[in-house]
Amino acid sequence: MSKQNYKNHIRYYTPHHFVFYPVMLVLMGVCIYFATEDEANRVVFILMGIISFAITWLSFMLRQHYALGNQNRIVRLEMRLRYYQLTHTRLEEYENKLSFSQIAALRFASDKELPALLQRALTEQLSADAIKRAITDWQPDNMRA
DSSP states (O other): OOOOOGGGOOOOOHIIIIIIHHHHHHHHHHHHHHHHHOGGGHHHHHHHHHHHHHHHHHHHHHTTHHHHHHHHHHHHHHHHHHHHHHHSSOTHHHHTTSOHHHHHHHTTSOTTTHHHHHHHHHHHTOOHHHHHHHOSSOOOOTTOO
16 A cells, blocks of 8 residues: 555545446436437436436435544544643644644644644644645545545
């Protein structure tokens, strides 16, 4: 496995992203094609297209909803513990001033740069992407779904 950094930190779930979605998009395309070409079965293909669109949309919206919600809580707790261990002050003082995406981006920073980067994120209102770009010693998170 290559070393994780800003350019390669996004993860994909192959069966979902590269099998299910392409198959569903092809199915919707076929339904649209036949709905315009086959007048006798137009209603059937329109209905199949609507159903396949609904299934695709629902799977997109719900695919990792529960797992990601739980992981977001865990990331927040890990950052609270880590920040306290490094600075002996509570992260909760700053949490209301940061979005979750900013907190999640800070988790990639090394222990040495985390406190200063957090202060910089607060004072300069850095976006999550800007925080990730500012990290010089990237700490991978290979367990995130």
